[in-house]
Amino acid sequence: MHRRLWIQIAAAALLLGLAAVLINNLAVNLIRTGLGLSFGWLARPAGFALAETALPYSPSDSYAWALTIGWLNSLKVILSGLVLATLLGVAAGAARSSGNRLLRRLAAAYVALIRQVPLLLQLMFWYFVGFLGLPETPVGGLIGLSNQGIRLLGLDLSVEFCAVLTGLAVFTGASIAEIVRGGINSVPRGQWEAFRSLGLGEGLGMRRIVLPQALPAILPALTSQYLNLAKNSTLAIAVGFADLYAVSDTTITQTGRAIEGFLLLLLSFLLLNLLISSGMAVLNGLVLGRLKGSR
Amino acid sequence: MNRVIDRLLTLLMLALLGWVGFSGVHWLLFAADWTVVTANLPLYAVGGYPPDQRWRPLVWIALLILMTAITLMGPRRGWLRRGLPALWSLMVPLGVVLLAGGLGLQPVPTREWGGFSLTLLLTVCSALLSLPAGVLLALGRRSELPVLRVASTAYIEVMRAVPLIAVLFFGQLLIPLFLPPGLELNRVLRAVIAFALFAAAYIAEDVRGGLQAIPPTQTEAAAVLGLSPFQSLRLVVLPQALRIALPALTNQAVGLLQNTSLMAILGLVELLGISRSLLANPAFIGRYLEVYVWLAAVYWLACTAMALLARHLEIQLDPLRSS
């Protein structure tokens, strides 16, 4: 019994010792470089422009406001990305079980190709080759496509936003497709036979019979993909989209406040993480509840 | 599905595929200007490495390709097959020595490393560091000692909530702040540490899944044989847990290879980074599509090779198959 206690004390001492050394080094270095720890600088004017703002912003606004705008931009691209990726992923995942052999092969090729190429490369492809490669003057009626931006149903979407959105959706969609495929496979064969022998069509059967039963297997893995998408949205900096990370990056470069900036970013992503996880947990509960009730 | 609609859909897809395929092949062979690739092959391979020493990273890459080919084809000679694991583990220190220098080779500073050789080096070094760290974290998370459990859980949860680019960026900025004044780490080393710290958290969760899959009766059986808890962990539990976690772990490795591309944003000239600077060169301006197609092919080949090696490893470690 006593040995256990000693091991605990030794382990705690080791960890605390390590922490102490690191914090000491940190303190020494902070003093040496003249940086303290403070958040007052957040009120100072940012001094840089942002290409994309959901709410009014000017360079004379505070860093805090700039970061908020970045947060909003992130939310914009993440939420739309989640929706698009889910639609794409569910379609591709369901296509893997389709009766049409060509469709199955296409869906499989999509997954195999997209997952073996880095997301950053794909983002840059969509930006430089895809959207910037569009003609100067808008084409299409309802959807105005040009390399200045997309006009969709009255909304003006920047090229940067579209590139990030497309890249994220296509990449995450491939992972979601695999998850959906796994979930569909977990539904017993008998269910398929049942709805087919009742004369129900493939599409109807998939939507009303199979997918709902595949949900409990799909949701947990889907949650981690959603969290991945949220994290991957930070790559937007590579194509010039002003998301939270990009704004933080500029802020830290200008103010030198690396530690505070890191803490703020950390908090923001923990919050985002919490939001998505709890949302999915609620969804999970609803789905399980409905399934139980219907039995 | 309705026969007619099905037929129409297939026809439509075939037509689309045909058009895409045809224009794709046409572009590849005739319309594309491949000089941006062909004229710069050494750069893609080894970045800004001193030209007279280029043979060193090139030899390393060639050896890796050779090892992959040999492993996947399954050597006949017994001695070769048994020596493979040892040869593979030699590849990492060999790579470091070849690139860095020392031991009779002219030292080359890390800021001159680049291209695919840097991509590979980042991948293997980070993978090597993160595996033991991840195992320790997983064990820590399952520990009965509250200090270890809380610390491990906190680390894992925080690392998994934060985007990789942030960890890499802050790694570059903050790692020096935690070191004693006077000790300086070059950017490549800071990147490796940052990658390892990040990957360790994900590996920890995969290993934890493997540990959870092992029934407590295994620990019991080991205990009644008189094995100490440490022995039981090392000889019975961990070998099984790692085998179970192997697919997830190899997925992480492939992800690591892809994620090295993020260093391009932070100024390292690995494969993606060197391509970006090439595209900024007035001689190659606008050649985005050629470069990206080329890069996609290289990454795709590398990732697929890794995936194949992973399947091979899984089969080798399955006691039933290999006996």
Add this chain to the structure above:
Amino acid sequence: MTVAIRAIDLVKSYTPGQRALDGVGLEVISGEVLVVMGPSGSGKSTLIRTFNGLETLDSGQLDVLGMRLDASHDEREVRAIRQRVGMVFQQFNLFPHLSILDNITLAPIKVKKMSPSLAEQRAVDLLEQMGIAEQARKYPAQLSGGQQQRVAIARALALDPEVMLFDEPTSALDPERVKEVLDAMRQLAAGGMTMVVVTHELGFAREVADRVMFMDQGKVVETSDPETFFSNAKEERSRRFLRQMM
């Protein structure tokens, strides 16, 4: 007549109010085969699992091969006991990632610091004794249940124990496989091993046991020689149990 195991007033509860062991006392003589029977939940598994420290005691006194086990569970004491007391489980619990030979030689090499060649020799001898020498290089998944259980017995014997504990060794086996394991156990008993066996196999109890102990609801109901127990059990509960089993 040395006493291998002496238990006095053992008490253990899993949930408050429910006693798995309710004042159990017994003595196991060296060289004897004690069969423990009883309905499920009677505490028989819990009892033999206290003999090698897999279960802790709430109170009571337990001496195994002269070493004291009580409520203060000293890890090192327990490990010392386990090197002299072998255990065979219902679910075999072989190590799936090791070959049969490695399963058996692991503990002797790592715990008793035996040389690998000696350990391997002993392992092969034990496998021959169990009648499965040709399986040495195979893996557990390739063996039948009966073969796996015999490997488990060999694995426990490899440490040269003075006492062997069996926790329902044949309950997880197909009926055709039960005989081969019981035969191995019979052989062991004939060789003079001290054995405590929890089982439902009445035939084995009748033919091999020196004494039969009947437990119910955490208490020892009766202990007698097999003759008496099976034909003329003293307690009504024992007789009722036997009627259900026959």
